[in-house]
Amino acid sequence: MQKQPFAQPPFASLVEDHKKVKGIIEQLLATSATAKKTRQDLLGTLKKELESHETLEEKLLYPALKQQKPTHDMALEAYQEHHVVDVLLDELESLDFQDEAWKAKLRVLQENLLHHIREEEEQLFPKAAKTLDEGQLNHIEQGIEQARR
Numbered sequence: 483m484q485k486q487p488f489a490q491p492p493f494a495s496l497v498e499d500h501k502k503v504k505g506i507i508e509q510l511l512a513t514s515a516t517a518k519k520t521r522q523d524l525l526g527t528l529k530k531e532l533e534s535h536e537t538l539e540e541k542l543l544y545p546a547l548k549q550q551k552p553t554h555d556m557a558l559e560a561y562q563e564h565h566v567v568d569v570l571l572d573e574l575e576s577l578d579f580q581d582e583a584w585k586a587k588l589r590v591l592q593e594n595l596l597h598h599i600r601e602e603e604e605q606l607f608p609k610a611a612k613t614l615d616e617g618q619l620n621h622i623e624q625g626i627e628q629a630r631r
C-alpha cells in the first residue's frame with residue numbers, strides 16, 4: 483500500500499498539483515495515436531502545470547532546503563529530477579504524435595515523475611517540515627499563495 487502523502491501547509495497545495503499532473507498523464511495515456519488534437523491540448527496543459535509547479539518549488543522551497551544539512555542532498559537531487567522531466571517533455575513535444583515511440587516516452591516521463599513525487603511526499607516534505615522553522619514555513623506558504631494569485 484502506498485503511504486499517505488505528506489500534505490500539511492505549505493506542502494498541501496504542492497501535493498494537490500502532483501495529483502493534477504498525475505491525472506493529466508493518465509488522460510494522455512488513454513489517448514490513441516490518431517487523437518492528435520487531444521494529445522496536443524493535454525500536453526499543453528501538462529506543460530503549463532508542470533512549469534508553474536516546478537517554478538514554485540525551485541524558487542521558494544528548494545533554496546531553503548538546500549541550506550539545511552538534513553535536506554541538502556535531496557533538494558539537489560530534486561532539481562535534477564525536474565530537469566529530466568523537462569527534457570522528456572520537450573522531446574515529447576517535438577516528437578510526432580503518431581510516432582509509435584510517443585506513448586513509450588510518455589510512460590518514461592510518468593515513471594520519472596512518479597518517482598520524484600513519491601520521494602517528495604514520503605521523504606523530502608516530511609523532512610522539510612521538521613527541518614525548517616515556523617517562520618520559514620510561513621514564508622514559503624505565503625510565497626506560494628501569492629504566486630498562484
Ligand SMILES: [Fe+2]
Nearest residue numbers: 539560598602
Ligand atoms: Fe517537484
